[in-house]
Amino acid sequence: MSQDNSIVKDIKKVLVLGSGALKIGEAGEFDYSGSQALKALREEGIETVLINPNIATVQTSEGVADHIYFLPVTPFFVERVIEKERPDGIMLAFGGQTALNCGVELYHSGVFEKYGVRVLGTPVQSIIDTEDREIFVEKLSEINVKTIASEACENTEQALEAASKLGYPVILRAAYALGGLGSGFCDTPGELIKLAEKAFSFSPQVLVEKSLKGWKEIEYEVVRDRFDNCITVCNMENFDPLGIHTGESIVVAPSQTLSNSEYHKLRELSIRIARHIGIVGECNVQFALCPDSEDYRVIEVNARLSRSSALASKATGYPLAFVAAKLALGYGLFDIRNSVTKDTTAFFEPALDYVVCKIPRWDLGKFRRVNRELESSMKSVGEVMAIGRTFEEAIQKGLRMIGQGMHGFVDNKELVLDDVDTALKAPTDKRIFVIEKAFDRGYSIDRIHELTRIDKWFLHKLKNIHDTDRRLHSLKGLDAIDRDLMLRAKRQGFSDFQIARAVGMEKDCDIEQAILMVRDRRKELGVVPAVKQIDTLAGEFPAQTNYLYLTYNGDAHDIDYENDGKSVVVLGSGAYRIGSSVEFDWCGVQALNTIRKEGWRSVMINYNPETVSTDYDICDRLYFDELTFERVLDILDLETPHGVVVSTGGQIPNNLAMRLDHVGINLLGTSAQSIDNAEDREKFSAMLGRIGVDQPEWSALTSMEDINKFVEKVGFPVLVRPSYVLSGAAMNVCTGPDQLERFLTEAANVSKRHPVVVSQFLENAKEVEMDAVACNGEIIAYAISEHVEYAGVHSGDATIQFPPQKLYVETARRIKKISKKIAEQLNISGPFNIQFLARENDIKVIECNLRASRSFPFVSKVLKINFIELATRIMLGLPVERPDKSVFDLDYVGVKASQFSFNRLQKADPKLGVDMVSTGEVGCIGDDARKALLTSMLSVGLRIPGKNILLSTGNGKQKGDMLKAAQMLAKNGYNLYATPGTSRHLSENGIPNTMVFWPDSLGQPQALDLLHNHEIDLVINLPANHSDSQVTNGYKVRRTAIDLNIPLITNARLASAFIYAFLTVKPEEIEIKSWQEF
């Protein structure tokens, strides 16, 4: 204990702000930070209040915080929670930029003072000092620390002037923005004007800086207590030089190319800065370091937990957020123990005996027209962390973890490139594979360095991989590999697959078989991985936790295996991506909790540093490693577990089920055969036919002719799903023959090898979801929820209400019956999800997944029945009780809404379709559907419009759908602006409106002008058809709205529901009720 822990004594109740929905630049890392902070508070016996509308997070689960509010993290709602809960203190550092900005606003408006709430940790003034560029530069110059020459500007003219003074190229940054939002490089005044306008729509201030493109980018994570004790927990080096946002860069920890002198020079500067600013807790300092001298500049300081700090925590085993929370309560670093060794102090700097490599995951392929170049603002949606004892091993592991069909650095599908030079110079999400291509074409390291400015050390290491691959390619078959070469390849991170491919085994046998042959061969040669512990002290002290990874650069295991059959392995969900994110982390964590509680040894395999499931405290053994068949098998060989859970981690583990089953692994719950029967379209269809369940007509076709024949039978529109996609979205709805033809020639590939699945597409049908848990084919618990949007919007993008609000009783009854039959047929034991289409009482099954779905945390929390706990008990063979019927009868409503990150995806068309594009979600609970919907829409960043709304309501049907809402708006005094067709329709129906012109026609007023002049508060723009590839008027309006930060809705049903909600419920009428109070 410290001499003076008076803060802890005074604080009985603390409010923690979360970061809301996952978005690009602010993702799962804040669930991890917040969960850690709450754990630290609980340990002190402090009552905790959490505001976070992200219902899929672990931090918003039972037992993590005492009072959980699924409300927007905005000053309005936070103040009302403060008014109600009267906390003694508030923590702003654990919810990303969202929480920080909200906190700064509340500070300015005097709310903390008014309610006597103490800001714990870094004082708000220090936060302001780091966020306001001018103050920041001044602060740092007070302690002789160099910053990048920059000028703060309040309008475009000032920005132009500053740029000409500094000299182009310059970088433009919006102040107070997360993840580099609205920032970028400008080579010319023209580019600057364009960018400045955008930046000013996010921030009142932009910074024009001299560009230091090509310098090294280095970060330090600094911890400071209120006694001025300071440590740097970790430093990290970007593989990509300055110019690419650190969230877009491959990052290694610790730094690899810095000498002792450089390392400690920057370290000392970091500490000097943290002290001068007055951090209490944690901050991150980013440096630009000259590659030819020790000259440096400070880029920025984040006075809060960040993506980098989450990464640093996982990279080192030092729980930064947990420690930061303790320090915020007034403890000194000397009071806290190292949570890995348990008997050394937390006042130390971790020594790593491995190298960590973070690689971003992009999903740019999902977006139409998106700019794929990597720049100074962030576009990636997730990341992976790979651990190895050589750089080659770590990077190859990491490239596999990304999960986009890559097998490592080499032996991938041929990358088609026009011009290697250009591709090296202008990096995209494929940049590292371009380097491989360049090696292939004989580029020298010097040449690649010249074009990319990537440090030659990294390039040499990549070249090592390339060289080994060449050696393998020169061999004839597996038997030609001797022990030395096998060991060398494995030490450089080659997978069995890569080796099989490199020596040409694919020609002679099935690749699955080849992989197993390589496996046997290397075991014969005695080449097997070793399990190593992450212990924070490089072996100097024994570790008490089992935070593990596998490496071929070692001979001895760090742990002894019991071989008692008491382990239960849960496979995690991998990198966050569009379609799979924090919800599966929640599922994994719930499974681990249940396994542990029931007396089994819980074992997790996962590699996503932004998760709670990769916290070494959450399970008995954590393997921070790949979820490939090869690596999972390596681990299972050692663990010899009782069984493996594949149903809580989304599609990655689900896809491994059959292969694991084939080699005799015991899968817990539903059998692999049943999983296959649900996944295999043909088998599933046949089964539905057998049990008399309807589904949209579909066929897998291999020629244009057959496709046309099929379409003739079912009629347009059809849903088209190619098995191989050349570019763009994987699925498309085609409304006519032209569109169908265009899609299949431009975007996809139809052939015998690559069949296309075409299915009948039902318009104006409701989509209904069944989330359930079954035991031996009998449903134990279920939740039926209803989409607000009609089918055609991906279920991951749809707004979902639970319980359903507008579903016929008969529909619900039929859905239950069908689900019961399917559960029986597939003999399901565990979680599953079925998606239905319903029109009138006509029900069709769209798909069925025999695993937990995205909506499991949402329905579990709304129902207050933990579906995963139930499912896990079933999988463990424990008795379960069927919940009482009455619990399914709720007197409140939950609404799950989607978060989009179009503002970060330059040029992407911000509209919804059958392919998922949202990056996150929220779930809010209300006394009625309107309140729940309004709260959830406000939580994903929509604002209640002031007075002016711009309408373009698409085709005839959609126009009709929107009419009632438009009427209501007009009646409530809103000024409606409408594009010509819509305007005519509104006028015909007696709704007053002002007509505005599309961008491609002359006449005033112009729609885009209104947007640029910020005269519009909400844009409702319904795309006329489901897909098109031309730059349309609609696209321009939608994109401009996004670029100027104006709320946009592109779906008639959602727009109507939102309008109805905000016209009939005022935000003040939304009751401030915690989850527990519903």
Added chain:
Amino acid sequence: MKRATLILEDGTRYEGYSFGADASVSGEVVFNTAMTGYPESLTDPSYAGQIMTLTYPLVGNYGVPADDRADDGMARFLESERIHAAGMVVCDYSDEYSHWNAARSLSQWLASQGVPAITGIDTRALTKHLREQGVIRGKILVEDTPEPAFEDYGDINFVERVSPKDVQVYNEGKGLKRVVLVDCGAKNNIVRCLANRGVEVVRVPWDYDFNTLDFDALFLSNGPGNPETCAVTVNNIRKFISNPDEKRPLMGICLGHQLLGKAAGADIYKLKYGHRSHNQPARLEGDVRCFVTSQNHGYAVDAKTLPADWTPWFTNMNDGSNEGIRHTSRPWRSVQFHPEACGGPVDTEFLFDEFIDQVKSL
């Protein structure tokens, strides 16, 4: 690459490849958990007679700087004139290096100085072995080279081997206060840290009787090996501190700290596996202030045996071992860690400021 083997006295073998001199060597096998600073560590005379295992696996990345000399005549980027470690053990030596300040690869440098090194070793397994068994003698055997015999580390006077033979003076004749630095194997940065603060530094050999000199303050350097082998130095220090009128400041670092402790009457003991790292936490006694320190030592002062007029100054927050002592009434003190860093954190460099302030306020 030639094959090489690391053999420990207890028979444990580790197979790898040679990347240093084409020779075999024996020494005391120790581990160092620092993640940077191999040129500094290798030239730290305190490593004399030791085979240095680096726990950080990737080594050689930024090459080795040139032997440039600064105006003071010392190597600008290194801590002494040559590599003192007997050998080096790593997991993944980087054949290629990249750094603006590099003049050669680590491998070339090691070879040119006749120092064997081995890569491809499970250094984590080796480190855990040393942690459990304690430091142990070992040999790096490079194939086709003659095998050396084991030497007994504790009996050898390594200080005598690494200490200079002559007196050297820095900042001479500028009328500055004079500090005598007893060089038992001093790192260059100790000299730099003193000289840069505006004092004259008289660097004398380990066994030099500095009591015969005219000076304003005394500084005891770091150095290798068993402090028992430095009885001469201890006697000289004892002469200094046992003079009841002696008021001149005294400071010691590392071995200097142990020698001062011994001179004061405390016991010295050998740690099981020592502290060799850049992340050792030291807390100021009776205070809330803590420091991350750079360390390299196998022996320690037993604080319980300190006489009444001496008191612990700093304490290691991990294992409770002594990290510094001070006299209760005189300006005499010493630290087990390295405030001069190089490599490692520079957090305690302010101790030089404090010392020099004392010197200048005389």
